[in-house]
Amino acid sequence: MIKPPVTFEVVKRISGTLGRAGIIHTPHGDIETPAFVVVGTKGTVKSLKPEDMAEYVGNQVALANTYHLFLQPGADVIKEAGGLHKFSNWDLPTITDSGGFQVFSLGAAFGKGVTKFAKGETDDKTEKSELNVYSKKLAEEHGKLCVIDEEGVTFTSHIDGSMHRFTAERSIEIQHDIGADIIIAFDECTSPTADKAYQEEAMDRTHRWAKRSILAHKQNFEALKKQGLYGVVQGGRHLDLRQTSARTLADMDFDGFGIGGSFSKEDLGEAIQVVNEILPEDKPRHLLGIGEPMDIVEGVRLGCDTFDCVAPTRIARTGTIYERTNDGHKRINLMNSKYRRDFSKPDESCDCYVCQNYTKAYLAHLFHSREMLGAHLASLHNLYYIVNFTKRLREEILLA
RNA sequence: GCGUCGGUGGCAGAGUGGUCAAUUGCAACAGGCUGUAAACCUGUCGGAUUUAUCCUACACAAGUUCGAAUCUUGUCCGGCGCA
Numbered sequence: 001m002i003k004p005p006v007t008f009e010v011v012k013r014i015s016g017t018l019g020r021a022g023i024i025h026t027p028h029g030d031i032e033t034p035a036f037v038v039v040g041t042k043g044t045v046k047s048l049k050p051e052d053m054a055e056y057v058g059n060q061v062a063l064a065n066t067y068h069l070f071l072q073p074g075a076d077v078i079k080e081a082g083g084l085h086k087f088s089n090w091d092l093p094t095i096t097d098s099g100g101f102q103v104f105s106l107g108a109a110f111g112k113g114v115t116k117f118a119k120g121e122t123d124d125k126t127e128k129s130e131l132n133v134y135s136k137k138l139a140e141e142h143g144k145l146c147v148i149d150e151e152g153v154t155f156t157s158h159i160d161g162s163m164h165r166f167t168a169e170r171s172i173e174i175q176h177d178i179g180a181d182i183i184i185a186f187d188e189c190t191s192p193t194a195d196k197a198y199q200e201e202a203m204d205r206t207h208r209w210a211k212r213s214i215l216a217h218k219q220n221f222e223a224l225k226k227q228g229l230y231g232v233v234q235g236g237r238h239l240d241l242r243q244t245s246a247r248t249l250a251d252m253d254f255d256g257f258g259i260g261g262s263f264s265k266e267d268l269g270e271a272i273q274v275v276n277e278i279l280p281e282d283k284p285r286h287l288l289g290i291g292e293p294m295d296i297v298e299g300v301r302l303g304c305d306t307f308d309c310v311a312p313t314r315i316a317r318t319g320t321i322y323e324r325t326n327d328g329h330k331r332i333n334l335m336n337s338k339y340r341r342d343f344s345k346p347d348e349s350c351d352c353y354v355c356q357n358y359t360k361a362y363l364a365h366l367f368h369s370r371e372m373l374g375a376h377l378a379s380l381h382n383l384y385y386i387v388n389f390t391k392r393l394r395e396e397i398l399l400a
Numbered sequence: 401g402c403g404u405c406g407g408u409g410g411c412a413g414a415g416u417g418g419u420c421a422a423u424u425g426c427a428a429c430a431g432g433c434u435g436u437a438a439a440c441c442u443g444u445c446g447g448a449u450u451u452a453u454c455c456u457a458c459a460c461a462a463g464u465u466c467g468a469a470u471c472u473u474g475u476c477c478g479g480c481g482c483a
Binding site: 307 | 428
């Protein structure tokens with residue numbers, strides 16, 4: 001029996017809750033949890049150079065995307081380059097997402113302004129919405145194709161329209177080529193507007209894909225030695241489905257778990273809780289695509305170990321930064337006219353490089369004049385903010 | 401001085417008798433962004449408002465017309481050409 005490449009140890013538990021601090025051991029180093037995973041979809045954290053992560057952000061882990069790297073530059077190129085770490089000069093633990101989220105974002109959600117978060121109505125009255133119909137017809141209406149069947153997903157590239165197909169096995173194979181420390185089983189992220197029947201159908205299918213992902217992973221001995229595999233819990237907003245999903249996946253031989261899919265803002269916590277009550281304690285849990293600072297607080301309390309979210313870099317690129325308030329956090333839009341002559345630090349309480357050296361007025365000027373340095377500096381700040389905020393949550397657990 | 405072309409909302413620039421408070425772009429102002437289709441998207445952008453409508457506006461003035469940013473005349477200003 002070879003030692004698994006990715007293992008987890010709990011360092012301390014928060015009494016009375018599911019929360020814990022721990023360490024994920026990977027071939028490229030340890031991840032002290034809770035930890036925020038910086039998102040670099042295409043093998044680059046947008047607007048940052050790889051060295052900036054270590055020098056200015058301090059993140060311990062980064063995440064790239066199978067779908068994007070498969071389309072561009074191609075998994076073969078990355079394999080030939082010696083893997084993601086060498087190719088991107090990422091000298092830290094890495095994760096690749098399976099491409100399952102793109103089934104949602106490029107499928108049902110395409111052009112609809114739908115996010116994985118449901119807003120307002122969360123009952124099944126929306127079940128007749130066309131959004132829950134994954135059909136070729138609907139896909140053609142917006143010029144994109146994303147058709148799901150039992151074996152996998154057929155889709156067209158958002159880059160050039162070319163047709164491709166992902167199956168569980170194919171996603172794993174591509175992730176082997178890319179070579180991240182942690183890879184994720186191919187799953188289907190459903191729309192929050194999909195009805196329960198569809199959520200269940202998609203969840204069951206994701207479970208079958210999970211089983212096949214494990215088999216595919218075990219067939220590659222080289223990969224098995226250096227890459228850990230996570231399964232993804234689905235079930236949408238339905239607690240019973242979430243529990244079923246957690247139980248099903250917990251019985252499978254995964255190195256860790258992702259909690260994915262759609263939520264509504266109100267019941268995010270409940271969904272996480274019922275899942276983490278079931279998932280094995282000795283395996284790491286990653287909350288996929290979450291979140292905002294307060295979401296992370298809740299996720300940590302409910303037993304999640306790692307988090308990734310595009311928000312810090314996405315909002316940064318358009319002039320919005322996180323700022324600490326007396327009772328929490330807020331986003332401030334530097335494009336607002338009131339910051340044109342505001343020579344205070346971007347965030348007075350922040351000790352990041354950006355806040356030590358620049359003013360709101362300067363950043364506002366960069367954004368108004370569309371200078372790319374604005375996106376860079378704001379991204380540095382936001383990532384530092386969220387990464388170090390999560391680190392502090394760990395410290396609080398250790399001190400408690 | 402003569403000739404000629406032109407003067408449209410913060411800017412650029414459409415429109416050339418009614419469907420025009422005036423296409424579009426930029427700027428401005430605000431909102432949004434949660435496993436990145438995203439250096440993006442949405443809304444507002446003359447004033448008042450019960451949002452129906454009313455008022456003021458396409459250099460200025462006078463006129464033609466039921467009706468003018470659009471036609472006529474004059475004035476002012478600008479580009480170009482010739483003196």
